[in-house]
Amino acid sequence: MNEVLASTLRKAVYERLDYLDRLVNEADLPSRASLADTEIARLTAAWRTLLANHEPDDRGRCRACGGWRRRRPHPCSVWTTAHKNLIVIDTPSTFTTSRHAAASYLPSAG
Template identity: 65%
Template sequence: MDENLAATLKAAVHERLDYLDHLAVDGDEPSRAALAETEITRLTSAWRVLLDLHAPDEHGRCPHCSSWRRPRRHPCSVWTTAHQHLISADGPSAHRTGRHADAAGRSTVAVLGAS
């Protein structure tokens, strides 16, 4: 992927996430209801596709996070990030390291109806 295209793609995704965060936090009641009706299904579908891409292979390794030099056992950072954001009561940890640390440092978690 060309560097300019990658930067454009990254910026577009972050802008969309920021917009959704803004609607969830600062939107009026009808906006938050519309957000719930349209975006939750899109976001859960995206998580499912991402998690399917990072499903362990027959050797128990993530095919996308593994490299020939350093195979990654399942669960990879994508699965642990999903668990932190979707399951853990504590939410994401403050200290991030590793391959996806820069992307994971940006808040995209929004609670509908939060004030």
């Protein structure tokens, strides 16, 4: 993807997110209800597509993350970000800035 196209795509996505944020924060109740009717389905579809692209392969590595030589272990940052934003309730005990912050909100193995 050339630099101009990538920049245009990036700008358009951020503008859409800004627009949705403004609606959520400033719109009246009927407008917010309408927003929920249309945008929740679009956002869940987007998350599902993104997560499908980052499913683990037969070796347990992310299909999309990493270079041609070695893929990243699953769960990758896309899955941990999804978990953090869709599952974890933000509380002071879940927020951390430590080096291993990404793993701090993952479910325990046992």
